[in-house]
Amino acid sequence: MTCQDLADFLMDYIEGALPQTQRDEFDSHLGACPPCIEYMKSYEETIRMGKTLCDQPDAPIPDDVPEKLIRAILSARAKSAS
Amino acid sequence: MLDETMLLTDLRAGKDAAFEELVRSYGPRLLSVARRFMKNDEDAQDVLQDSFISAFRSLGRFEGQSKLSTWLHRIVVNASLMKIRSQKRRPETSIEELLPQFLEDGHHVDMPSPWKSNPHEELESSETRTLVQESIGKLPESYRTVLLLRDIEGLDTEETAKMLGISSNAAKIRLHRARLALREVLDPHMRGDA
Numbered sequence: 001m002t003c004q005d006l007a008d009f010l011m012d013y014i015e016g017a018l019p020q021t022q023r024d025e026f027d028s029h030l031g032a033c034p035p036c037i038e039y040m041k042s043y044e045e046t047i048r049m050g051k052t053l054c055d056q057p058d059a060p061i062p063d064d065v066p067e068k069l070i071r072a073i074l075s076a077r078a079k080s081a082s
Numbered sequence: 083m084l085d086e087t088m089l090l091t092d093l094r095a096g097k098d099a100a101f102e103e104l105v106r107s108y109g110p111r112l113l114s115v116a117r118r119f120m121k122n123d124e125d126a127q128d129v130l131q132d133s134f135i136s137a138f139r140s141l142g143r144f145e146g147q148s149k150l151s152t153w154l155h156r157i158v159v160n161a162s163l164m165k166i167r168s169q170k171r172r173p174e175t176s177i178e179e180l181l182p183q184f185l186e187d188g189h190h191v192d193m194p195s196p197w198k199s200n201p202h203e204e205l206e207s208s209e210t211r212t213l214v215q216e217s218i219g220k221l222p223e224s225y226r227t228v229l230l231l232r233d234i235e236g237l238d239t240e241e242t243a244k245m246l247g248i249s250s251n252a253a254k255i256r257l258h259r260a261r262l263a264l265r266e267v268l269d270p271h272m273r274g275d276a
């Protein structure tokens with residue numbers, strides 16, 4: 001297994017979806033190749049960073065909706081209701 | 083704390099005040115969802131408006147099995163995808179250009195090096211959020227949307243594929259490539275200075 005193969009199979013490896021023989025090859029590559037360990041760590045960190053964009057209970061105050069937009073939404077409803 | 087059941091009863095009774103309460107209490111969070119998908123604020127506001135209007139129309143069909151907030155969230159995601167689809171595609175970078183490069187023997191062209199360690203608070207800082215947002219914005223549209231749905235909105239592969247009208251296998255491949263590309267875009271910002 002090369003570093004390129006490792007990058008290709010990274011998602012399956014992390015999700016535990018690799019067949020055992022491939023998983024063993026993956027593990028032995030990782031054991032011998034420190035750069036790939038860093039690569040895998042940064043791949044996982046990338047996923048983690050993406051998740052911080054999502055709303056969390058302790059996330060900063062959500063964006064304000066401009067008053068004009070609120071009015072527009074409500075008046076669109078009034079129009080369609082009549 | 084908002085009582086969804088009571089609000090729903092009032093909405094179904096057509097009370098104006100209930101609609102206003104709905105828009106005021108759910109609007110901010112939903113607008114930030116739309117902003118994650120749309121690249122400019124005007125589009126995000128359009129999406130929010132479209133979403134509420136379609137929610138008002140289909141309130142009668144809302145079964146109350148999921149939470150009102152979850153239902154609205156889904157409507158906004160759908161409206162965002164529709165808006166993206168309707169927009170003229172600008173010429174964009176191909177994903178190939180953003181993927182990691184390898185030598186013929188399968189080694190990295192650019193040797194991976196450790197990233198700065200990021201404590202939880204730092205990850206949540208607005209600086210990091212802006213960096214991530216801008217970096218995701220550099221991905222080609224079809225990869226960006228898969229990444230947003232799977233990693234950011236938290237849908238599973240099956241749901242993501244369905245929303246985009248592609249096979250789950252295609253969704254899986256796109257997600258992996260989108261993550262690889264995003265890693266590359268983040269890399270120069272994240273390398274430790276050791």
Ligand SMILES: [Zn+2]
Nearest residue numbers: 002003033036
């Ligand atoms: Zn390697």
